[in-house]
Amino acid sequence: MARPNRNQPAPAAATARIRGRRTALLSGALAAALTTTLLHAPPAAAEPDGLRRGPAECEADPLAPPKREMRAEWIAGVHNIDWPSRQGLAPEQQRAELVGLYDEARANGLNAVFVQIRPTADAFWPSPHEPWSEWLTGHQGRDPGYDPLEFAVEEAHARNLEFHGWFNPYRVAMHDDPGRLVEGHPARRNPDWVFDYNGRLYYDPGIPEVRSFVIEAMMHAVENYDLDGVHFDDYFYPYPSSGAPIPDRDTFERYGGAFDDIGDWRRDNVNRLVREMSAAVHAAKPHARFGISPFGIWRNASSDPDGSDTRGFESYDGIYADSRRWVREGWLDYVNPQVYWEIGLPVADYAVLVPWWERVTAGTGTHLYIGQAAYKVGNDGAWSNPRELARHVEMDRAHPGVHGEVYFSATSLRTNAADAMAILASEHYARPALVPVTPDRGGATPGRPVVVGAESAGGDVRLRVRAGQGMAPAYYAVYAFEGHDGFRPTPCRFEDPRSLVTTVRAARGRETVLTVPGGSGAHTYFVTAVDRLHHESDPSNPRRLP
Known part of the structure; x- marks a missing residue:
C-alpha cells in the first residue's frame, strides 16, 4: 500500500453525528x-x-451503530509486514500466527480480512503459473509444506470472517536483478515483459500478453479457492521516483497506435486490466466481489473540475489510475480509497475526501469503504491522539454513502494502534455487524x-x-x-x-x-x-x- 508522507498540522473538529443505516x-x-x-x-x-x-421503516436511533458495515483489515505478506511475520517459519508456526491474527480481528469486532496472496508475481498457493512466494520460506519456489491459501480461507470462514484475496498485478520483485528470480520464472522466460524502475522489477502493463498472463495467474486462485472477494491495491504503474521516466517508450511505439499521448495510453492499459479482471471474476464466481483500494486522491480540483478540493499527489496523472472511471463504469463492486490523512490536513483533508468519494459512488451500486492508516497512529500531530481513527469512523457514519472501513494493517492494530483499536472495539464495534449486501452479485x-x-x-x-x-x-x-x-x-x-x-x-x-x-x-x-x-x-x- 502507498504510504504518502505529509506534514501533520492540528486537525479540525470531526463530525460526530452518527449516520443511520436504512435497511428493509x-x-x-x-x-x-x-x-x-x-x-x-x-x-x-x-x-x-x-x-x-x-x-x-423504523425510526433510526442516533445512538445505534449500523447493522451492516464492512469492518476489515489488510494482512500484508510483502516484506513479511503481517503474515508470515518472517520467512522460513515452520508450517505450524505460520498457521498459528494467522489464527492469532484472525482471532484478534474477530475479538476487535471485524468481519472481513483482505489477505495478500500474490505480493510479487508469486503465489501463496500451488500455482501452475508462478512460483511459491519467497515471503513464505525465504526461497522463491520452495514448497512451504502445506497450502497456505486453503488454510487461510478455511480458518477465516470458521470464524465467519469474509476472505478477500489480495493480489498485486504487475510487481515482479522488490529488487532489480532478474537473475535472482527462480529458474523458470515467467519474468525470466519472457525478459521483454519486464522493466526495472527505482530498484524494482515490474511487468510492463502495456504488453497485451502480460495483461492476459497476470489475469490468468490470478484467476487460478479465484477458480480453485472459496474466495469471497478479489482485491487489488494501488500499484499498477509504479509511483514516480525523482522524475525518472518509466522505461516503456518502446512498448508505446509498438502498441500505442491509437493514442497520441503516452499518459492516456497508460491509463487505457490499466482500465483494460480492471475491466477484464472484473469480467473474469464475475464469470467464474458470480458471488465474488471485485474491489480496488486506489490512492486517496484521484485528481485535484485545480487540475479537473470533477476533482477534490485537495493539493496532493494525483493518481490519475502520477500512476495512471483512473479510479473515478472504474467506479462510474460499474467495473467495481466496491472501491476502498486509501484516505490516509487526518481530519484537517490542508493539502488532503480527510473531511474533504470522504464526501468527495461519496459523491463519486452515488448512484453507481459500487460500495464505498474507506482505507484507514492505522500504521500512522502514534506519529506526531493529529496521529498522536489515539482517538483519531475513532473520529474518522464517526465522520464516516455521518455519510450514508460510506459502507465501512479497512485498516492498514493487522500488525499495526496490535502494536502502535492497539489503544486506538481498543477504543474502536469498545465504542463502535462492540456488537457484530453484517457485511453490506451487494445486490448485483445475486x-x-x-x-x-x-x-x-x-x-x-x-x-x-x-x-x-x-x-x-x-x-x-x-x-x-x-x-x-x-x-x-x-x-x-x-x-x-x-x-x-x-x-x-x-x-x-x-x-x-x-x-x-x-x-x-x-x-x-x-x-x-x-x-x-x-x-x-x-x-x-x-x-x-x-x-x-x-
Whole structure:
C-alpha cells in the first residue's frame, strides 16, 4: 500500500453525528402475531408464521451503530509486514500466527480480512503459473509444506470472517536483478515483459500478453479457492521516483497506435486490466466481489473540475489510475480509497475526501469503504491522539454513502494502534455487524431457521439450529433480548444491532450448534439465517434461557 508522507498540522473538529443505516424492516402488523404461545414454543416447533419482513421503516436511533458495515483489515505478506511475520517459519508456526491474527480481528469486532496472496508475481498457493512466494520460506519456489491459501480461507470462514484475496498485478520483485528470480520464472522466460524502475522489477502493463498472463495467474486462485472477494491495491504503474521516466517508450511505439499521448495510453492499459479482471471474476464466481483500494486522491480540483478540493499527489496523472472511471463504469463492486490523512490536513483533508468519494459512488451500486492508516497512529500531530481513527469512523457514519472501513494493517492494530483499536472495539464495534449486501452479485435469502434446542453451558448459551427450507445458509446471526414474560419483539428491534450478539458459520449438515456469549439474567433468543452474500432470513422461533 502507498504510504504518502505529509506534514501533520492540528486537525479540525470531526463530525460526530452518527449516520443511520436504512435497511428493509419487518412489518409491524405481522409482528403482532408473535404471541405468548409462540414465545413458549417447544424445542422442535415448526417455523412460526409471525415476524415477516415488510416495507415499513423504523425510526433510526442516533445512538445505534449500523447493522451492516464492512469492518476489515489488510494482512500484508510483502516484506513479511503481517503474515508470515518472517520467512522460513515452520508450517505450524505460520498457521498459528494467522489464527492469532484472525482471532484478534474477530475479538476487535471485524468481519472481513483482505489477505495478500500474490505480493510479487508469486503465489501463496500451488500455482501452475508462478512460483511459491519467497515471503513464505525465504526461497522463491520452495514448497512451504502445506497450502497456505486453503488454510487461510478455511480458518477465516470458521470464524465467519469474509476472505478477500489480495493480489498485486504487475510487481515482479522488490529488487532489480532478474537473475535472482527462480529458474523458470515467467519474468525470466519472457525478459521483454519486464522493466526495472527505482530498484524494482515490474511487468510492463502495456504488453497485451502480460495483461492476459497476470489475469490468468490470478484467476487460478479465484477458480480453485472459496474466495469471497478479489482485491487489488494501488500499484499498477509504479509511483514516480525523482522524475525518472518509466522505461516503456518502446512498448508505446509498438502498441500505442491509437493514442497520441503516452499518459492516456497508460491509463487505457490499466482500465483494460480492471475491466477484464472484473469480467473474469464475475464469470467464474458470480458471488465474488471485485474491489480496488486506489490512492486517496484521484485528481485535484485545480487540475479537473470533477476533482477534490485537495493539493496532493494525483493518481490519475502520477500512476495512471483512473479510479473515478472504474467506479462510474460499474467495473467495481466496491472501491476502498486509501484516505490516509487526518481530519484537517490542508493539502488532503480527510473531511474533504470522504464526501468527495461519496459523491463519486452515488448512484453507481459500487460500495464505498474507506482505507484507514492505522500504521500512522502514534506519529506526531493529529496521529498522536489515539482517538483519531475513532473520529474518522464517526465522520464516516455521518455519510450514508460510506459502507465501512479497512485498516492498514493487522500488525499495526496490535502494536502502535492497539489503544486506538481498543477504543474502536469498545465504542463502535462492540456488537457484530453484517457485511453490506451487494445486490448485483445475486444470492438468495435462506429460509427461516428453527431453534430445536437450547441450554446454558459454562456461562455461555448453546443453541441447536436447524436450517430452514431452500438454500443452505452460510452463517447464522443470533439476537438476544432481555426478559421472558410479556416479551414482544417488534420488527424494528431486529434492525437494531445492539440486540445482535454473535454470528456463527453454519455447519455443512442441516443442524448447527451455536455457542453464544452468556449474559446474566433472563433472555429470549432468536436466530436468522444468512447467505454468503449476506441476505438475511426472517427470525426463527424464540427460545428462552434460563
